[in-house]
Amino acid sequence: MYNYFQNIANNNCNYLVIIAFFLLLFIPNHAISQESDESTLVIAYLERFTRFIENQSNAQFDDKAKGFNLYYYGNNTFGNRFEEIFATQKIKNRKVNIRFVDKIEELKDAHMVFIAKSAERDLDKIVEYANKNGILTTSYSNGFAKRGVHINLYMQDLKLKFEINHISAKKGGFNISHLLLSKARIIE
Amino acid sequence: MKSLTKLTISRKLIVLITSITMFSTIIGMQLVQMYERDRIEKYLEYENQLLSNLIGEFLVTTLLFNDYEGALDIFKKTEFIEDLSAIVVYDADGNFFADYYKQSFIPNNDIDIESISKLDTNFVADNYIIVAHQIEYNDIFYGSLVIFSEYNKFNIWKDQLRVSIFLILGIVLIISVILAIVLQRLISKPITDLTKIALKVMRTGDFTIRAAENRYDEAGILNRTFNAMLRTIAGYYAEREEVEQTLRDNEMRYRALFDYSPIPIFLFESDKCTMLNFSAMQLFKIIERDDVIGSHYNEIFKSDKKEHYDYIFNNRTVNERRVSFDFVIFDKFNNRKYIELTSMMVHTNGIVSLIIMCMDISEKIHFESEILKMNQELENRVKQRTLELETTMKQLNYKNQLMNLKEIELNEAKDEAERANRIKSEFIANISHEIRTPMNVIKGYSEMLFKRISEPENIKILKSIVYSSETLLSIINDILDLSKIEAGKLVISPKIVDLVVTFFEIQDMFSSRCHDKNLTLSFDFPQDLPAQVMIDGTRLNQILFNLISNSIKFTERGYIKVICSYEMLTPESMKLRLTVEDTGIGIKPENINYIFNAFAQERWQSKASQLGTGLGLTITKRFVESMNGEISVVSRENEGTAFTVVFNEVAILPNRNTVKFLTEEYKPKYYCEHSCKALIIDDYDLNRIVLKDKLEEFGIQVFEAHDLKSSLEAIKKNEFDIIFIDLVIPENDGNEIAKQIRNSEFFNNCPLIVYTASLTFSLDESTNFDDLLTKPIKNNILLELIKKHFGSKLHHPHIEEEQMQLEYKDIADIDDKKLDELIELIQTDWATSAMELSQSQIIDDIRNFIVTLKSKVDYFSIQIFEQYTLGLEKAAEEFEINRLKYILNGMTSLRDELVNIRNLRGDK
Known part of the structure; x- marks a missing residue:
């Protein structure tokens, strides 16, 4: 990518125009279209996030030889939607293992954890544990991002949108693509 | 093109240089344009692909999260890209997702954007560069987009390039014209200069003017060639002037020759007289030339024989000469004249001229008639004289026959004389031999008488007898040789002869006599002298012996030198030259022509004391001539004489060409x-x-x-x-x-x-x-x-061989008294004489001694004595000097043998 922009810079001053265009794309756009099926959309978004995220500190996060462990922490409000969707849908081209947990210790093998509203009490510990072990944290609860959850979904103008705690994500060793960042609300 | 040829060289050069420069520049510009066009096209293609990639990438999440507003937001941010006119986006399922158009964009309904979007391509259509791009991220297909960019940038560039090219061409044109004007001077100026020089030469006619030759290019070559041409023309003019002068001179000469020729000559052109000389005027009594010039030949040559005119003047061919005799004409005063006309038609410079030469033969005809009369008279006289001559011839024939008879008689007389001469020679040879025998007896007995008389007066008389007999014997010996030559009995027998050995032997032979007279005898011969030759060694020895003897005889002090030289004729033969030079009394010039004549010595011999028969040189000359040689003499009175013998062709033995005489030793055989x-x-x-x-x-x-x-x-x-x-x-x-x-x-x-x-x-x-x-x-x-002091301890194989032959067959037949007498004679007289002769080696004395011995052979009738004498005589005849010496030295051995015989007989 760097070479790509390098070529642009070297070729002609006209590329400045393109670079300017490129910079403009970093300006976040909060408008996310609303899904008809909110739960399905939330679960689908989880898979889409992983396309733009890598973890350098946790090798298992990108280990294609193993399945992708997606844990649900707290009370299940999605019914069996997780199992249904991830029965066929893969994450990072890996089979997805769904597990519902309510203890921090159980997050040991998790690659990504969805924290329910009910786990607000353990949130800080979960975040700390996740950052320590390179586990991507997601949620659909207002204010969770400010408390350290990496990606938090929220509804605005009847459209599902998401916010990213970039500092916390960096703590957890995650690299998030600018494409995803450009679509998210960044929580400092 | 034709108009170009009318231009001057300088202008042609300007046009040429400018055209070439412009042509090259246009070609160059065209190439640049082609290159730039290709480059710009590639650049635009690349730029639009890059733009589509970027837009596509930012549309990934928009398409992923179905964010239509997000897409519009991205489109909005591309507004400032001037060339981008439209963007159309399709999702992964190929459904329309979003689009964007600028107001200036003019859609073309012929272009199916949806179909294009499924491709990954770019192309130009309707002044737009259309790029279709498939949006992918991490190998996941999210959709496709099609962008339309304006093509104006390329057109603007083309306009700019066109202007630039025209500007450059304009500048190049100006520069090339200036350069051409400057450069053309380099070429045209020498030509202009040369043209000026040529004009000057043409105007003045001065061929000494020269163009500058200090250039080394083609102009220099042209100048030098021009100068050479001027020199050639100058030479040609000079030559032409000379030729013209010669022509003028020749014309004057031929004109004078023509005018003053004693032969009357006319020149006709087209039957009209154009020229005639003074003789013609005189012959025809013409006073003014102009009276005849232009006249037809009929008017000049008037004759009653018309056919002669036709022969001379009509039906002529070029260079044909015709002569007509018995031509009668009439001069101006109508006098009749006989003339002979010779006509010749010549062709010069396209003009056919007829030359007529006239000969007045009036007198000739008159004289011919006179001659006819005289011939008749002469014939009559000749007949008379012939009769007289025939009579005389008959008389002469008779005398001639008488002369022939006389000639036959003379030939017979000559043959008779030659036969008589031969008989004389044979007679002399025989008589000399007969005289020599008693003469030896006289001499022998006279020598014996020396020991028996003591009166000085008688001794003196006896000495005179001995001297006279020796002289007489010597003369007889020479006469014998000469008579042998004249009788044709001299046989030349070439044998292998070693020249150097011969020289040494002769030197040895004369060393004693030269020593006695305090003379030096030397042989001078080249070191590369061919050693062995085929020559009659006996005669060669005699020739050298006679010449050296002669020199010793007439030389009182100084030297005698034998100089040998040679000249190679072929590898197998040479010309041999032997010169015997002395410092003797010489020969008077008036006598030098007689020295080779028989008995001539007395004529040129001044001293009566000099011995000799006067036949030595005569015999020598005969020997030399018999051996294909020549003898000559050069002498100055009281200074010396040099006899030179040349053998014209002497065969050389091939196996040994040179003599290494310096390393060879004269080895005695003892x-x-x-x-x-x-x-x-x-x-x-x-x-x-x-x-x-x-x-x-x-x-x-x-x-x-x-x-x-x-x-x-x-x-x-x-x-x-x-x-x-x-x-x-x-x-x-x-x-x-x-x-x-x-x-x-x-x-x-x-x-x-x-x-x-x-x-x-x-x-x-x-x-x-x-x-x-x-x-x-x-x-x-x-x-x-050594022989003297070693006696019997000294041996000689050859002598011993000789002695071996002295075998007595039958000693019983020998008379004792005669044996004693012979031993006594040897002891008292001959042994000493033999020893002296062996040392002196005077051949005449040796011959006399042999004659003395031979006179006793019959008397003693002892075989070994006879053998000894014959051996000695043979050696003398063959001039074998060494052999002579050996046999003479063997006289004591003979004596010893005779004593042995006597002792043996006594024993018996």
Whole structure:
């Protein structure tokens, strides 16, 4: 990518125009279209996030030889939607293992954890544990991002949108693509 | 093109240079344009692909999260990209997702954007660059987009480039014109200069003007060629002037020749007279030339024989000469004249001219008639004279027959005379032989009488008899040789002869006589002289002997030199030249023509005391001529004489071309017994070595001593057969050493020989020597000395062989009295004479001695004496000098043999 922009810079001053265009794309756009099926959309978004995220500190996060462990922490409000969707849908081209947990210790093998509203009490510990072990944290609860959850979904103008705690994500060793960042609300 | 040829060279050059420059620039610009067009097209393609990639990438999440507003937001941010006119986006399922159009965009319904979006391509259509791009991220397909960019940028660039090209072409045109103007001067200026020089030459006619030759390019070559041309033209003009002058001179000469020719000549062109000379005017009595010039030949040549005109003037061919005799004309005064016309038609410069030459033969015809009359008279006279001549011829024939008879008689008389001459020669040969026998008897008995008379007066008479008989014998011998030659009995028998050996032998032969007269005899011959040749050695010896004898005879002091030279004719033959030169009395110029005539000696011999028959040189000349040679003489009175004999062709033996005479030694054929010992006493090493070398050749064992002490020690240790003592030895002279040796108890009384270079030393009672040997040592002297003192210890195979032949067949037939008489005669007289002759080697004396011996052969009737005499005679005839010496020295052996025979008979 760097070479790509390098070529642009070297070729002609006209590329400045393109670079300017490129910079403009970093300006976040909060408008996310609303899904008809909110739960399905939330679960689908989880898979889409992983396309733009890598973890350098946790090798298992990108280990294609193993399945992708997606844990649900707290009370299940999605019914069996997780199992249904991830029965066929893969994450990072890996089979997805769904597990519902309510203890921090159980997050040991998790690659990504969805924290329910009910786990607000353990949130800080979960975040700390996740950052320590390179586990991507997601949620659909207002204010969770400010408390350290990496990606938090929220509804605005009847459209599902998401916010990213970039500092916390960096703590957890995650690299998030600018494409995803450009679509998210960044929580400092 | 035609108009170009009318231009000057300078303008042509300007046009040419400018055209080439412009052409090159246009081609260059075209190439640049093509290159730039391609480059810009690629650039635009790349730029739009890049733009589509970027937009596509930012549309990934928009498409993923179905964010239509997000897409519009991205489109909005591309507004400032001027060229981008439209964007159309489709999702992964190929459904329309979003689009964006600028107001300036003019859609083309012919373009199916949806179909294009499924491709990954770019192309130009309707002034738009259309790029279709498939949006992918991490190998996941999210959708596709199609962008439309305006093509204006390329068109603007093309306009700019066109303007630039025109600007450059304009500048190049101006520069090239300026450069062409400047450069053309380099080429056109020398031509202009040359043109000016050519014009000047043409105007002035001065061919000495020259163009500058200091350039080295084609202009320089042109100038030099031009100059060479000027020189050629100048030469041509000079030559032409000369030719024209010659032509003018020739014309004047021929004009004068024509005008003043005694032959009347007319020149006609187209039957009209154009020229005539003075003789023609005179012949035809014409006063003014103009009276005739332009006249037709009919008007000039008036004759009553018309056919002659046709022959001379009509139907002519070029260069054909026609002559007409008996031509009658009438001159201006109508006088009749006989003329002979010669006509010749010539063709010069396209004009045919007829030359007519006239000859007035009026007198000739008159004289011819006179001559006819005279011829008739002459014929009559000739007839008369012929009759007289026939009579005379008959008389002459008769006389001629008489002359022939006389000639036959003369030839017969000549043959008779020649036959008589031969008979005379044979008679002389026979009579001489007959005279020689009694003459030898006279001489022999006269010599015997010497011992029996003592009165001085009688001795004087006897001496005169002996001298006269010797002279007479000598004359007879020469007469015999000459008569033999004249009788045609001289036979030349070439044999293998070693020239150098011959020279040495002759030198040895004359050394004693030259020594007696204190003369030097030397042989001078080239070192590369071919050694062995085919020549009659006997005659060669006789020739040299006669010439050298002659020189010794007439030379009182100085030298005699024999100079030999040669000239190679072929590799197998040479011309041999022998010159005998002396410092004698010479020959008077008036006598030099007679010296080769028989008995001519008296004519040129001034001294009566000189001996000789006067036949020697005559015989020599005959010998030389018989051997295909020539003899000549050069002499100055009281200074000397040189006889030169040239043998014109002498065959050379091929196997041995040169003689190594310097390394060859003159080896004696004698040898001593092995026990013979000699002692050389000399303080000078080199002298000892020389003598030792010579003695060793005789097989003698040689010892050396250098002073008295070493000499006495040598005597003590060895018993010597002979001792040689140098006369001068530093401490004790030779005489003192000889005395000490004689007093030594070990001395065996062997001969003591002093050898010295002193000419004044002689043996007498005060000396202690037995014999004398002079230095430089000569082989023959040394040989004689050894023979004298070694006696029977000295052997010679050849002599012994000869002696072996002296076998007596039957000694019983020998008369004792005659045997004693013969032994007595040998002992008292012949042995001494033989020894003297062996030393003197005077061939005449030897011949006389042989005659004396032969006169006794019949008387004694002893076979070995007869054999001895015949052997000696044969050796003398063949001029075998060495053999002669050996046989003469063998006289004592003969005596010993005769004594043996006597003893044997006594025993019996």
